[in-house]
Amino acid sequence: RARPGWPERLAMQSAVLLVVRHGGRMERGGRRRSEPEEADKGRMKRTIIKDWKTRLSYFLQNSSNSNKRKSKKAGKHRNYFRPSPEEAQLWSEAFDELLANKYGLAAFRAFLKSEFCEENIEFWLACEDFKKTKSPQKLTLKAKKIYNDFIEKEAPKEINIDFQTKNLIAQNIQEATHNCFSVAQKRVYSLMENNSYPRFLESEFYQELCKKTPISRAAQGT
Secondary structure, X not given: OOOOOHHHHHHHHHHHHHHHHHOOEEOOOXXXXXXXXXXXXXXHHHXXXXXXXXXXXXXXXXXXXXXXXXXXXXXXXXXXXXXXHHHXXXXXXXXXXXXXXXXXXXXXXXHXXXXXXXXXXXXXXXXXXXXXXXXXXXXHHHHHHHHHHXXXXXXXXXXXXXXXXHHHHHHHHHXXXXXXXXXXXXXXXXXXXXHHXXXXXXOHHHHHHHHOOOHHHHHHHO
16 A cells, blocks of 8 residues: 655656656766766857947947037047057056046946946946036936936946945935046946956957957958
8 A cells, every 4th residue: 555645756756756767967976977067158248249249339320320410529539449469559548548548438337247336337337427517407317317227225237335435425426526426436437447447458359459450451451
């Protein structure tokens, strides 16, 4: 006579056996080896590079359109196109050199996205725009939006700053001034400069720009 619960135990054993057989190869000693591990690494790398190039292409298209509306600002057109290796190498001299270049900024943003910390550069850019705002009413609206997007607890793009700085910002935005986010912006800038920026300079993203000749220029030489 079968014991109560025996069919259930038999079904569970069968399920485990199927997982062992089809979930991965068995090595000696009963250790299971994950087949997709190496494939996942390669696939992830290709995805990141593809995403980087797509984001740069999208950025350059938008920049080209906005360039028509800002045609009076001479001397900045070259930043909308892929830089020469020599120009790209200038970015390694200072973090500000990278941020001041339109193409370099786009490449750095794409790199930060691959490291899942794009909120840092987005917050910094939002602060730069905030400091240029002249209307007191717009200043207050932008201050609240920045706070909701980046500062408050569980914000969609919450940045990594200490509790005291968050409280100080919460108080300052009640009567918004251009210095509301100064302390937080300096800390985020320092974080990017000391951590993300050195990794960017060693990345495949940056190395490709420094070593490869742009296609358009190569075509002109043939």
